Amino acid sequence: MTETAASRGRVVRQRLLQAARELxxxxxxxxxxxxxxxxxAGVAPGLVHYHFASLQALLAEAAVGALGEMVDGVGALLQQARTPVELVDAIAAEVDRYTGTDPASLLAxxxxxxxxxxPDLRERLTGVLDDFRGQVGAWLRERGVPDPDATAAVLAAVIDGVLLHRALTPLPxxxxxxxxxxxxxxxDSR
Structure with a gap:
């Protein structure tokens, strides 16, 4: 099977994104x-600017893509949890996978x-946060949690804060x- 220029370009682009996620x-x-x-990535430097408008554009796409993938995982947690307490426990278990100094935490x-x-990165990152907050807020709303949107925002902030603190001191x-x-x-404090 002959590899096309387009497929080679997609491979190079993915290698650049992966390299940025690691670096x-x-x-x-x-x-x-x-x-x-x-x-x-094992490519010539000129290919960075061939595939991306700038180095910052590459870094932003790599980082926002990785964080978006992490947020995409919340859908599975929402499907599995039956109650808000179960959701919190599932999120806490997910957060325990990160040390605060692991590559995913540091990337965040x-x-x-x-x-x-x-400002462009801020807007894109805000979109990722809005996606998380929207999914969780809708789920909480369906279960009658008071002020579900604010609760979802606080949950997101707590997750980020726990990861940030873990880089300095363990916070289980x-x-x-x-x-x-x-x-x-x-x-209610069950």
Whole structure:
């Protein structure tokens, strides 16, 4: 089977995105260069700008794509959980997979920081957050949780905060889950 130029281009593009996903947590957003991404992807540096408008566009697409994939996983949690408490427990278990210093956590932290200085990245990252909040808020609304949209926003902020704190000091998700139970139950502390 003959490989087409388009399929080779898709492969190169994916390799560049994967390289960016790896390098941002390893080096930090601002320390990633066109050359380092190209070297990691095993391609010529000129291909970075052939496939992406800029290095920042590549980094943004890689990071937002990775974070979007993480948010996509919330759908499975929403389908499995029967009650708000079960949802909180499932989210806490998911958060326990991350140490705060693992590549996914560092990618999230670096992306948030870069978004404070890049309005386009901020808008794209806000879209990922809005997706999470929207899915969780709708699910909470169906179960009669008071102020479901604000509750979903607080859940998102707590998840981000726990991951951020874990990079400095252990913060077990199980301890956080008890507090979140009270929030989703409207003050009842089972």
């Amino acid at each position: 941002v947590p390893e080096r930090g957003w601002t320390a990633v260069s066109t050359r380092t991404v190209a070297d990691r 932290v670096e992306t948030y920081l870069a978004a404070t200085r890049d 998700a199980a301890g956080v889950a008890g507090v979140l139970h009270r929030i989703v139950e409207g003050g």
